[in-house]
Structures are given as C-alpha cells and as structure tokens.
Amino acid sequence: MSYQHQYVDGTRIHFPLGKVVCIGRNYAEHAKELDNPIPSEPLLFIKPGSCVVPLEGGFKIPTDRGSVHYEAEIAVLLGKPLSTHPTVEEVLDAISGYAPALDLTLREVQATLKEKGLPWELAKSFDGACVLPPFVSAGTFDDLADIGIRLTINGEVRQDGNSALMLNPIVPMIQHIAGHFALQPGDVILTGTPAGVGPFNVGDELVLELPGASRFEGRVL
Numbered sequence: 001m002s003y004q005h006q007y008v009d010g011t012r013i014h015f016p017l018g019k020v021v022c023i024g025r026n027y028a029e030h031a032k033e034l035d036n037p038i039p040s041e042p043l044l045f046i047k048p049g050s051c052v053v054p055l056e057g058g059f060k061i062p063t064d065r066g067s068v069h070y071e072a073e074i075a076v077l078l079g080k081p082l083s084t085h086p087t088v089e090e091v092l093d094a095i096s097g098y099a100p101a102l103d104l105t106l107r108e109v110q111a112t113l114k115e116k117g118l119p120w121e122l123a124k125s126f127d128g129a130c131v132l133p134p135f136v137s138a139g140t141f142d143d144l145a146d147i148g149i150r151l152t153i154n155g156e157v158r159q160d161g162n163s164a165l166m167l168n169p170i171v172p173m174i175q176h177i178a179g180h181f182a183l184q185p186g187d188v189i190l191t192g193t194p195a196g197v198g199p200f201n202v203g204d205e206l207v208l209e210l211p212g213a214s215r216f217e218g219r220v221l
Ligand code: ZN
Pocket: 022, 023, 024, 071, 073, 103, 190, 192, 193
C-alpha cells in the first residue's frame, strides 16, 4: 500500500512525503537500555521517504536479517520550509501535525554497523522501516513538553513515554536540525523513542497512541 500524508479525519495533506529525519538517544532511559552513552549533541540520521508505509491494514517486516525492533516515536509533520536558524515562532508555524510513528530497526544489523563505525542505512532505511498513521492537527497540543507516546502489543503496554522526558525538546531539536540541513514541506521528524524497545513478531497486534489525541490499531503481517 502506498503512503500519502493525511489527517485523522481522512483529509489528504497536499504536500508530498519528503525525508524522515530521526534523532537517536533522545530519552535517557532508552540510551541506557541499549548500553549507549547519552550524546552531547543530538544524534541525527535520515530515512528516505521510500521506506515509509501506512499503519492502516497492517505492515510487513523483513524476516531474513535478524530481529526487527519497534521504536514508538512522536512524529512531527512539517508544512513549511525551514533552514539556517529558524526562530521558535518559525518552527511552531511550520508544524502541520503530530502522529505516533514506528521507527523500525534491524537491531543485529545495526549492532554490527555500529561496531564497525559504519552508517546505519542498512538497519534503518529498508523498505517498510517507517510506519506512519494519520496526523492530528498542529493545534491539538498547547504544550509540546507534554505529549504522550504509547505502544501496546498483544494487550501489553511496552512503551509509555512523554515528550517531557526528551533530552532535546521538540522545538530546539527542529531548530538544531534546520541549522544543518534544509527541511521542506512534507518532511517528518521522528523525535526519538522512550525505553521499552524490543522485537516484533509476525502476527503481533498493536495499538499505537498519542494518548488523549489519537489511537490506531495495526498488525505485523
Ligand atoms: Zn528511533
């Protein structure tokens, strides 16, 4: 199924999907669970738009390259370009919506790449490596430092975080990213995963939520 940005009410968002900019180790408890040091500046990587699939109807995971870990993350959709050093107001004005996303990771592949000091694309950018449900509008949240993110698998809550726990909060993070490379309408920022990551199995039934704002059901095919 091909992916197109849309809002939860079914409205299609006119700008095309761009790139997905991700931040690693943005929650201290998650850095700790993978035995990673907390970075002194945000650790960034990019997933190409080609790896994004919709949550609706279920999604496939690779079964021939070791475990595929789920990372539930607050996704921020941009509707305006941002570059150089945008102000707080410019960043807030550029945000079009929020969704609970899955940053899928081939964990053993990533461990091997990390050990060798190689880039992460083989572990993070495979087809289907980013799962996105529809977005709620930017006005949904008054306080960007209080957005929850929760993933439930087969009835059990596995990840339950809040943007309050981010090492780099949403707006300064986007300012930092835009200071390094241009962001365009249709780009998505994945803001890091809280603790509780683990492997998906084919057949898993999941619920992905921004608690109080949006809730989606999905399935690993
Ligand atoms: Zn992630």
